[in-house]
Amino acid sequence: MTNVKPIDKSAIRDAATVIVLRDRNSNPRILMGQRGAKAAFMPNKFVFPGGAVDVEDAHIHLVARLSEPCATRLTEDSATDISHALSVAAIRELWEETGMVLGRPGIWSTPVPADWQSFAATGHQPDASDMQFVFRALTPPGRPRRFDARFFLVDAENLSSDLDDFSAASDELSHLQWVSLHQARAFDMPFITEVVLAEIEARLENNAAPDSVPFFKNNDEKSLFLRLRGDPMPS
Template sequence: MTDAPTRPRADDNPGGADAGGRRPKRAVRPRDAASLILWRETPKGIEILMGRRHRNLRFMPGVLVFPGGRVDPDDHSASPVADLTEETRRKLEISATPARARALAYCAIRELHEEAGLVLGRMEGEVLRPDFAPLRYLTRAITPTRMPIRFHARFLIAEARHATGEIKGSGELEEIRFFALSELHQQPVANITALILSEFEAWLALKPAAREARPLIRIQGMDSRVTERPA
């Protein structure tokens, strides 16, 4: 995809938190994180749910990001209504234990609910019971070693038809809505987000049967595209 005309700093962190600050003396261990690319096909083309970081933030103001964040301890205790597909589970476990893989899946769904008000699964009172079955694995990215706050983010995909509810922001992000892929080329996005969007477009261009078999990559550091070893 083409570069946006206004581009924020390239040291975006995939988890969605503010990673600004001084360079650490020693490399910081990345925190596990997950983001969800919720997409739909419309008569006008493919659209993706994204939100805009508040314009008064010190780091990356006004930049569009996917719903996502770091894994919380409680993410390990989720009780899903349906489990991960074999392919999605296997790909998550390239870089995570089985328990951590499920926590990452729940993190992505939880962040979708917290940031956008949508539910992938069902609510039982105040408890979110996630539906892991619609999730598909896209890629992962690791923040550069020079950053004071680092993330090891996994990017998952789900079709919007599986989500219920109305979009309503929690205050974490502004202007949460579905953006056309073509529109995103003119929006301010960080380098890592542009790379992830490119990976998604490549995934989308494949026939459904070929998507699961495509070679896996990870984004290491600023923009290194590294081929994964088989699980």
């Protein structure tokens, strides 16, 4: 009998989270949903759609990639460049958890993996060009799951979906809804989600993207709040 190595659930997994912003200039709202009561990670909390990077995400073709500044900042303080896989994971998780399509009309020229068949059936190919890398957070030690999560911001107007139709969503998140940015803190959400919301509000107030991305880095020694500026990876 072949010995199967058990999954190390305490290992840090790369993850991607998507903040969809609607009505930026009038009544800004964000798309959120509630995690299940039995979820091992952040049960009952209201969160943005997102999840862990899959191995296959590195091999999915994007009709358009992230902007160069975003891709470069994703490599900072990282052992390898997984900017492509992260952006693919963000689009996949957004589709799976909300039924929202971030892509361009087009037919896939290669065989469609199982996880992408329902997305491809909408007649779209994934497009990461409108996503902005806005935040990074490493889950503190001692939690039942640990993620190195990168948060991406995208305007709802760039989605190829009916913004009020969640019929294609999985059941991973319940109570999917557009939440007023100014009222979001009334919801039961993780601390880090509140921190990210403050960053988004600051961006809207300044009406411009900052020259760096916050990184809330929790490791075994201490917690650090860093700024990722997109410096080249050391050779």
